[in-house]
Amino acid sequence: MDDLLKSLNALGVNPPSDSQIPELLNPEEHSTLAKVLAGSADDLIEGAVLSLLENYLRSLKKVEDDHNRSLNAPVKKVKIIPRNALLIRGAKERERLCKDRQAGVGLIRQNQVFDNDIIPASTTPIKDLEYIPIKELEFPRRHQGKYTIVRVITNPNTLFDLHCIVDDKDGSGIPLTLSHFAPSPTAPSDAILPYGSIILIREPYVTKNGIYVPAKSDTRILNKDSDLVKDVQWAFPLEQPSDGKDIDQLMLEANNDNESFWDIIHKLHLVLDSNPVSYEATIRLSDVYFGVQRFGSAYRTAAKAVKLSRDEQQTSRALLNQARAAYDLRLFKKAEVLLKGIQDPELQGEVKRLIFLIGKRRAEREEGIFDVAELFQEKQRSSVPRLDIADYIGPIEVKDIEGRGRGVLATEDVEPGTLMLVGKAVGTAYPSDADERNAKDHTTVMELNFSNKTLHGTAQVLARSRISHAIEDAPFIAKRVLALCGSPTEPLLTEYIKDGFPLTVEEDEAVAMLDSESELPIVDVDPRRVGSVLKYNAFGHASIAGAETPCMLHSLPAIINHSCVPNVASIHLGDVIMSRALVPLKKGQELLHSYVPGTGGGSVMPPSQQERRGELSKHGFICACELCSLDELDGEAKLKERGLMLADIWPRLADRARVLHRAQVEDNKFKTELDQLLEELEEFVVSVENTFSDKRPFELKPELALIRRTLAQLIARRDAEKAIQNELLSLSALGAILAETHNDASNTRKFKQLPRLQPDSAILSMLHIVELLNKTDEKASKSWFETTKWAHDVLVGGGEAGFFARINQ
Numbered sequence: 001m002d003d004l005l006k007s008l009n010a011l012g013v014n015p016p017s018d019s020q021i022p023e024l025l026n027p028e029e030h031s032t033l034a035k036v037l038a039g040s041a042d043d044l045i046e047g048a049v050l051s052l053l054e055n056y057l058r059s060l061k062k063v064e065d066d067h068n069r070s071l072n073a074p075v076k077k078v079k080i081i082p083r084n085a086l087l088i089r090g091a092k093e094r095e096r097l098c099k100d101r102q103a104g105v106g107l108i109r110q111n112q113v114f115d116n117d118i119i120p121a122s123t124t125p126i127k128d129l130e131y132i133p134i135k136e137l138e139f140p141r142r143h144q145g146k147y148t149i150v151r152v153i154t155n156p157n158t159l160f161d162l163h164c165i166v167d168d169k170d171g172s173g174i175p176l177t178l179s180h181f182a183p184s185p186t187a188p189s190d191a192i193l194p195y196g197s198i199i200l201i202r203e204p205y206v207t208k209n210g211i212y213v214p215a216k217s218d219t220r221i222l223n224k225d226s227d228l229v230k231d232v233q234w235a236f237p238l239e240q241p242s243d244g245k246d247i248d249q250l251m252l253e254a255n256n257d258n259e260s261f262w263d264i265i266h267k268l269h270l271v272l273d274s275n276p277v278s279y280e281a282t283i284r285l286s287d288v289y290f291g292v293q294r295f296g297s298a299y300r301t302a303a304k305a306v307k308l309s310r311d312e313q314q315t316s317r318a319l320l321n322q323a324r325a326a327y328d329l330r331l332f333k334k335a336e337v338l339l340k341g342i343q344d345p346e347l348q349g350e351v352k353r354l355i356f357l358i359g360k361r362r363a364e365r366e367e368g369i370f371d372v373a374e375l376f377q378e379k380q381r382s383s384v385p386r387l388d389i390a391d392y393i394g395p396i397e398v399k400d401i402e403g404r405g406r407g408v409l410a411t412e413d414v415e416p417g418t419l420m421l422v423g424k425a426v427g428t429a430y431p432s433d434a435d436e437r438n439a440k441d442h443t444t445v446m447e448l449n450f451s452n453k454t455l456h457g458t459a460q461v462l463a464r465s466r467i468s469h470a471i472e473d474a475p476f477i478a479k480r481v482l483a484l485c486g487s488p489t490e491p492l493l494t495e496y497i498k499d500g501f502p503l504t505v506e507e508d509e510a511v512a513m514l515d516s517e518s519e520l521p522i523v524d525v526d527p528r529r530v531g532s533v534l535k536y537n538a539f540g541h542a543s544i545a546g547a548e549t550p551c552m553l554h555s556l557p558a559i560i561n562h563s564c565v566p567n568v569a570s571i572h573l574g575d576v577i578m579s580r581a582l583v584p585l586k587k588g589q590e591l592l593h594s595y596v597p598g599t600g601g602g603s604v605m606p607p608s609q610q611e612r613r614g615e616l617s618k619h620g621f622i623c624a625c626e627l628c629s630l631d632e633l634d635g636e637a638k639l640k641e642r643g644l645m646l647a648d649i650w651p652r653l654a655d656r657a658r659v660l661h662r663a664q665v666e667d668n669k670f671k672t673e674l675d676q677l678l679e680e681l682e683e684f685v686v687s688v689e690n691t692f693s694d695k696r697p698f699e700l701k702p703e704l705a706l707i708r709r710t711l712a713q714l715i716a717r718r719d720a721e722k723a724i725q726n727e728l729l730s731l732s733a734l735g736a737i738l739a740e741t742h743n744d745a746s747n748t749r750k751f752k753q754l755p756r757l758q759p760d761s762a763i764l765s766m767l768h769i770v771e772l773l774n775k776t777d778e779k780a781s782k783s784w785f786e787t788t789k790w791a792h793d794v795l796v797g798g799g800e801a802g803f804f805a806r807i808n809q
């Protein structure tokens with residue numbers, strides 16, 4: 001990949017964007033991609049780009065073939081390479097990576113993963129394994145029943161995978177690759193696995209390139225005084241790795257807020273290596289962990305700082321950090337206890353603020369009281385929003401549902417608009433999280449798995465790593481991830497589902513895990529299991545085409561099963577999902593929302609049955625919802641005809657409509673074009689309408705909604721009445737049922753049933769009706785405005801303040 005990028009750069013051509021990456025792998029897309037990448041450059045450049053893309057695919061094929069060959073090679077003993085040669089090789093690799101990083105503007109990193117189905121993570125407990133030294137390892141094979149212990153002797157390189165040279169107590173050296181080890185591609189590996197770290201590797205898998213560890217849970221980082229290594233005599237001593245900087249200098253740099261969090265963490269580790277009892281370095285380390293969302297580490301480090309503190313002021317400051325971390329981990333009782341211990345008068349303001357926030361979070365958790373308007377604003381303030389809210393579980397329960405695994409049911413009859421549940425993501429990855437070091441250093445990760453032919457983009461890879469690391473940081477969240485399904489055919493992990501829902505751990509138990517003096521109870525987190533949980537449960541994992549969208553996992557919302565016509569409106573606010581009843585739900589009725597992008601909101605053409613089936617195919621079920629049954633009535637031929645019309649004719653009509661809708665000057669040319677387009681749109685509506693069977697008993701025809709709305713926008717200049725009719729038809733197409741008295745100005749709830757799909761588009765249609773009526777019938781307009789606010793409250797929540805916060809966005 002680097003070669004491809006360098007060659008494109010030499011031609012003066014931009015690298016492919018996140019969303020263009022999948023096209024690199026599809027030879028049929030190459031000519032279009034070459035055209036787009038070459039832009040207005042001449043044909044010669046376009047031809048050169050095309051041949052670069054073809055070469056790239058050929059080189060990938062070669063990598064795949066080499067890999068497959070190596071898997072079938074006869075087993076041999078590893079060759080022990082002289083230690084010096086290995087050290088030089090390690091240093092060179094690192095130098096190359098540093099250079100790449102420095103030149104890293106627009107850098108795309110490719111990460112080809114081969115392991116998935118071939119090398120599963122080890123599950124054998126360490127006590128059942130026997131030690132094996134490096135010199136007895138063989139390749140290619142997994143050493144079942146064995147473990148080895150190695151020591152990092154070169155500073156590692158990273159890109160999720162971590163590469164370094166290690167030796168064992170006999171002094172034999174070998175390259176080591178640790179898969180999924182880094183939480184981010186820009187995190188300096190020295191912060192994650194400092195030089196000198198001692199690692200136990202369960203059932204090591206060895207290839208011709210050295211030891212390859214497929215899952216982080218196959219390793220344990222051992223303390224130097226651990227029973228397994230404290231008496232070991234290492235054949236070679238370690239050299240001091242402080243990059244030649246003295247401790248004061250490192251501490252000074254670690255206090256610089258302009259440095260990246262991971263760089264600071266690295267420097268603080270070096271300081272603490274030479275002075276483990278430094279309060280200053282420990283408290284600073286706990287500060288910095290908040291920035292990388294490591295609240296468990298922040299908590300434990302702050303607790304250490306409390307012990308190291310030398311006066312009241314230092315103790316108070318460390319207690320405050322520990323309380324903040326407990327708050328972030330939603331351990332409110334513990335946070336309150338810690339806050340009570342803070343004596344420093346200067347910190348009382350912050351103590352009060354945290355007590356206030358705890359009260360707010362409790363009201364959210366216990367009573368479902370949320371300030372939606374404030375959440376909208378908070379979301380707007382950040383490009384990578386992570387909102388401060390508590391989860392809420394409304395009148396719902398989780399039960400097994402025949403043919404669907406588990407599902408979420410209402411525990412009482414509820415009215416539309418009732419808040420059913422609110423969930424904050426267990427882990428969130430925004431593609432730009434990969435650029436934390438420097439905004440210009442755009443890192444795109446493409447992970448291509450040859451064995452199962454899947455391709456993951458930056459956010460998806462990041463989410464998997466981050467969630468795996470988050471579990472390690474706060475092991476009590478393991479359940480919230482690993483109790484979710486890993487695929488429609490794989491069994492659930494019994495140890496995580498045995499206590500049922502809501503997948504939380506009692507606060508005292510969680511605190512005991514964090515406070516434990518011994519090493520933390522280790523949860524076996526196989527990042528590949530986390531990856532498959534994400535694939536079937538995360539929002540933003542739908543397809544690689546969503547490479548630029550965030551990827552996030554919400555444990556309870558993930559249990560809601562799918563319908564193309566939802567009965568709950570699940571809205572996304574940053575990393576939060578709020579689900580409200582969209583129809584009156586009966587006790588025992590199953591909550592259903594849509595897994596298919598485009599059914600939730602925005603002015604996009606709702607997906608056709610074929611597109612919905614495509615999106616759902618990985619889930620292994622054929623949807624039999626209301627809409628799918630209606631589409632069945634249309635028959636194959638008509639569905640196909642509709643699909644073709646929408647793919648071929650609609651985009652061009654929509655483009656022309658967009659231009660005319662925005663036009664400022666209404667000259668003769670504009671008028672002729674508008675007449676013509678209106679005529680074509682009316683004809684198009686009729687043709688699309690004809691693809692729906694007469695047997696459909698109601699108006700749910702999502703594909704007509706956007707066309708009707710577009711027509712309404714254009715026709716409004718000519719005929720307000722007709723525009724209103726089209727908006728009403730658009731709402732019906734989204735599943736709304738109008739009240740018989742919807743013309744009546746005194747009726748502020750114009751619907752028997754609110755739209756079931758695309759709530760945002762529906763709100764826009766309603767606002768357009770308000771605007772159109774305002775010119776002719778102020779009373780009716782006001783009444784529709786009240787309806788719109790009510791509809792917004794039912795669909796999205798937040799009352800009037802929420803409505804205004806949202807439409808002002």
Ligand SMILES: C[S@@+](CC[C@H](N)C(=O)[O-])C[C@H]1O[C@@H](n2cnc3c(N)ncnc32)[C@H](O)[C@@H]1O
Nearest residue numbers: 404405406485488536537558559561562619621
């Ligand atoms: C996000 S999970 C939903 C929770 C899941 N039922 C469970 O027990 O963990 C998605 C999986 O649920 C199942 N599922 C969801 N909606 C379904 C439906 N309408 N019909 C059948 N299975 C469904 C599929 O196995 C799908 O892969």
